[in-house]
Amino acid sequence: MDPRILDIADHLLLIEHELHAQGWWSDVAPTPQALASSVPFAVDSMSFDQWLQWIFLPKMKEILEKGLPLPNASGILVMAETVYVDRPEQSRELRRLLAEFDQLISPSA
Template identity: 75%
Template sequence: MTVAPRVLEIADHLLLIERELQVQGWWSDTAPSDVAMASTVPFAVDAMPFEQWLQWIFLPRMKQIIEFGQPLPNASGILVMAETVFASRAEQSRELRRLLAAFDRLIAPSA
């Protein structure tokens, strides 16, 4: 099975996002509760910080999509959420926001 170069680029990019979460100290060894993980609210804002959502929901779901060859999402607006969440930590979150902006561009069908 041949993997499209775009898919490989997205997979590599997910690893960069994971690494930046670790660099910033926003990576957790403790998973959110089952109740938090079951949140149906966008970005699980009712149940966990955005950094946890990235680690425990976004990254695993995207990796699963890639691993099983499922269709990629047609769009991503993750940067908009990151800009809101990190407004008070603009300097510290600069690289993560840059990576999320690049992810939004990569996931777009025209990428």
Template identity: 80%
Template sequence: MVEQRILDIADHLLLIEHELRAQGWWSEQPPSAEALASVTPFAVDVMGFEQWLQWIFLPRMKLILEHGHPLPNASGILVMAETVFVDRPEQSRVLRRLLAEFDQLIGPSA
């Protein structure tokens, strides 16, 4: 039986994707292979945070869930979101809340 936490995380990934689309931050055009291969945290050297969420974070998390790989021990994604969206607090409110909830789901106390 699939653990409830995994289902909750999967639901949150869908909600994050939905909010990216709702805000118009979803792109049909993927970044270059070089950009996708970035080893810089959040790929800040080659793409925006919204792109990183869409093209790196969501696919990696889906693979982890689908293949039953161990979940990350922690997620500091909200801290990055707070920094990136400092000039768009209202527009990013829902996304930041979803990312905060994701951090809680991934955290060691979950």
């Protein structure tokens, strides 16, 4: 088993918790069409917060639960920095967690 699995799982829970803490968690799922977006981060059909909740977290949980290969890289922090440029204080903890996720997912971690 990849030694990063437990750390990554913990980080996914922390990211989810932070989305809840900021009020960026939604009880209403995006439409099936929005979820089917093939554009990076689904920017054409949902907010970054929604993408984290409805695509990123479920996909990463599926990868961990099924023992699928981990991605070789993650550039999620770069997107977060762009999205939250107008909310630097409010998004600080989420960006920190996403930066740590990027480091964990890197094969050299």
